[in-house]
Amino acid sequence: MDAINILRGLGSVARTKELVGRGVSRRQVDRHLVRGEMLRLRTGVIALPDAPADFIAAVLSNGRVTCLSGAKFYDLWSLHSPTCLHLSCKHGHGTGFTNHRELTVPVHPGAPLVGLVDVLVHALRCLPPLEAAVMVECALRRGDTVRSFLLDRLPGDRNGPARAALDLVTCTAESPVEVVARILFLGTGFHVEAQARLEGVGRVDFLLEGFLVVEVDGAAYHSDRRALRRDLHRNNKTIAGGYLVLRYSYEDIMFYPDDVLREVRGVLSGRRVR
Structure with missing residues (x-):
C-alpha cells in the first residue's frame, strides 16, 4: 500500500x-x-x-475549497486570483475565509473540494457578474455541465443576480478576454456577432454592426514568421472584403476599456478618432 x-x-x-x-x-x-x-x-x-495551501486551510477548517478558490483546481478560466479564501463549511464559525455553506451536488471524490457545479453556483452568487461569467463560460464550453442544471440550483428572488450573471454566458468565447470584450461591446448597445464567419476570411472574434471586425489578440499571438504572414494576409482579405478592422491586446481590453470603446464608437459613427 x-x-x-x-x-x-x-x-x-x-x-x-x-x-x-x-x-x-x-x-x-x-x-x-x-x-x-x-x-x-x-x-x-x-x-x-x-x-496546496488552500487544501491545507480547508482541511484545518473542516471545509472544502470552492468558488474562485476552486477555479484553478478545476482548470477554469478566471480573471483574478482570489483576495480571500473561499470555502464551504457546514459550521458557521471560523474567520479568514468566505463561507459558502449550501451544497447541491456531491463533493469531489478525493480532494477537499466541492463539486464543480457548486464551484460555479457559488461563483455566480458571490463574485462580480463578469468574473463569474468567465468561469461559467469555460465550464459550459467544455461540456462540464449545462445551463439548465445551473438554473435549477438558482431558484427564487434571492438568486436573481446570479441568474443575471449566468445570462452573460453565451459559450462563444475562446479565452477569458473574449468574454470580457463581448460583454463590454454588448453593454454599449452595439449589434455584436461573436465568432462570426466571413466569406473568404473565416472566423473573426467579433463583427460589430455588420461591418466592423474587432480582433482580440493574446500576448504571444504570432508564434513564428509564417504565422505573422498568414495573419497579415487574413487581415488584408478582411479589408478587401469591405470590412473595417480594429485589433486590441489583452491589456487594451482589461485595463483600457474606455479607450477601446471610444475608438469603436468613433469608427461606427463615421467620426475621425483623435
Missing part, C-alpha cells in the same frame, strides 16, 4: 482516519513522518510537504 500516493490522491492533505480507512496503517504514517515525507499539521491531520 503506497501511502504517499494515497495521500496525494486525497489532495496531499487529509485526516489520518481517511488514510487508515483506505488501508494505510498508522505505522506507515509514522514511518513517513520520521523521514519527513509527511508532515503532521496537528493531531489527526497529515500532509505532504508540497500540499
